[in-house]
Amino acid sequence: MPYRISSLPPDAPGVLIVSGLDPSGGAGFIADIRTAVWLGCRPVGVITALTEQNSFGVVATNPADPEVIAGQLSTLLSDVEVAAVKIGMLGSVAVAQAVSEALALTGAPVVWDPVLAPTRGDVPLYPGDAGRALDTLSTHLALITPNAREASQMAGMHVVDAATAAAAGRVLAVRGKSAVLVKGGHLDDAEAIDVLVSGNDVHYLAGPRRQLPSSVHGTGCALSTAIAAYLALGRSLYEACGAAKEFVAERIAAPVRPGRGAGAVL
Numbered sequence: 001m002p003y004r005i006s007s008l009p010p011d012a013p014g015v016l017i018v019s020g021l022d023p024s025g026g027a028g029f030i031a032d033i034r035t036a037v038w039l040g041c042r043p044v045g046v047i048t049a050l051t052e053q054n055s056f057g058v059v060a061t062n063p064a065d066p067e068v069i070a071g072q073l074s075t076l077l078s079d080v081e082v083a084a085v086k087i088g089m090l091g092s093v094a095v096a097q098a099v100s101e102a103l104a105l106t107g108a109p110v111v112w113d114p115v116l117a118p119t120r121g122d123v124p125l126y127p128g129d130a131g132r133a134l135d136t137l138s139t140h141l142a143l144i145t146p147n148a149r150e151a152s153q154m155a156g157m158h159v160v161d162a163a164t165a166a167a168a169g170r171v172l173a174v175r176g177k178s179a180v181l182v183k184g185g186h187l188d189d190a191e192a193i194d195v196l197v198s199g200n201d202v203h204y205l206a207g208p209r210r211q212l213p214s215s216v217h218g219t220g221c222a223l224s225t226a227i228a229a230y231l232a233l234g235r236s237l238y239e240a241c242g243a244a245k246e247f248v249a250e251r252i253a254a255p256v257r258p259g260r261g262a263g264a265v266l
Contacts, residue, residue, distance in 0.1 A: 002038045009040070013232040014080060016108070017045030017225065018073070018099055019088030020061070020115070020125070024054050026264030027218035032086060032225040034266050039229040039247070044080055046072045048099070049091035049125075055217065055259030058118040061125055063091030066098040073102030082108050083232035086225045087137070089115040089125050096133040100140060109142035109231050113224035114150050119215065130154050134176050141178035143237060145224045151182045162193045162204055169197035181227075181241055185219060192249075196241050203238060205245055216255045218265040223248045 003012075015036045022028035029047050036043040046069055052060040085108050090096045103110060114133070116126045126133065131154060134144070146168075152159045155168035165182035172180045179198040184205075187193065196203040226244035235243060248265065255263030 003040050005037055008037065008042055012040055012042040013083035015041045015043050015225070015228050015232050016076075016082040016085040016106070017043050017088075018048060018085065019045070019113075019221070020049035020051055020091060021047045022051055022053055022218075024217075024258050024264070026055060026258055026262070027221045028088060031218045031221045031264070031266060032088065035222050035225040035247075036086075036229050038266070039226060039233070041083075041229045041232050044076060044082065046076070048095050049089055051089075051125075053118070055257075055261030055264070057261070058123045058125070061091060061123055063095055066092070066094040069095055070098040070102055073099065074105060077102060077105035082106060084108050084228040085110040085140075086228035087112040088221055088224065090133055091126060093128060093132050093136070096136045100136045103137075103140040109228070109237075110137070110140045111143045111145065111224050111228040111231070112137060112141055113145045113220050114154065115220070116150050116153060119217070131175070134172070138175070138177045141176050142231070143179045143181060143227065143241075144172055144176050145181045145183060145220065145227070146172070147183045147185060147220060148187055151180075159187070161187050162195055165193075165195040166197060166202050169195055169202070173197045179237055183220060183223065194241065194245055196238065198237060203241075205242055207245060207249055215262050216252050216265055217262045219248055219252060222251060222265045 151168040155171040169180040184193040230240035251265040
């Protein structure tokens with residue numbers, strides 16, 4: 001049952017959201033907050049970048065001041081205990097460094113959705129080498145959740161199906177010192193197969209590929225935040241990934257329409 005903020009239990013686990021602001025609410029910080037509350041967690045958070053976008057796409061991005069982000073996170077985490085962390089858009093390597101330094105104040109599992117470019121729009125959301133952000137965050141990460149395009153860029157190989165996703169996942173798992181979930185929404189397989197590489201194990205999380213009249217915005221944001229929420233609620237990593245995949249599939253089947261462009265997960 002989805003929760004309202006007013007109905008969250010007093011002991012609802014805290015989830016730290018660190019992501020960019022999509023003013024339409026279809027993705028980014030607003031969607032992350034909605035997802036965490038929906039699943040019964042109490043979100044706290046810091047915005048890493050202000051984007052100019054609507055339901056048609058991204059027009060421009062404006063990374064926040066890394067010193068301000070560092071101050072916000074260090075002040076927050078010196079007081080508030082969180083049970084999981086979701087990181088989304090970072091916007092710059094300086095922001096990644098600020099976030100990484102602040103994460104030393106928590107031992108909570110960290111899920112990073114490496115948002116590098118928008119699905120709709122030609123504006124880069126992380127200019128430069130995303131591998132530097134991965135190296136910077138690697139001491140804190142429990143899971144990375146790239147899509148096929150992001151996995152291709154970060155692993156230096158062409159990811160087109162579950163087999164190549166597993167190969168890229170192994171590369172990123174070594175570099176990031178974490179588990180990797182390569183999302184299957186843009187792979188060529190008949191089913192939507194997310195590939196989870198965790199240690200020496202590779203798990204294939206398959207689900208039906210839904211045929212929709214148009215694309216749905218915010219799936220990656222919702223998935224990574226749902227994983228963080230389920231981890232905060234005590235699920236194992238494998239269980240959290242499976243439950244989050246089911247949650248997003250349900251939302252894709254009934255998207256909302258915030259504007260005249262693409263629909264959104266929630």
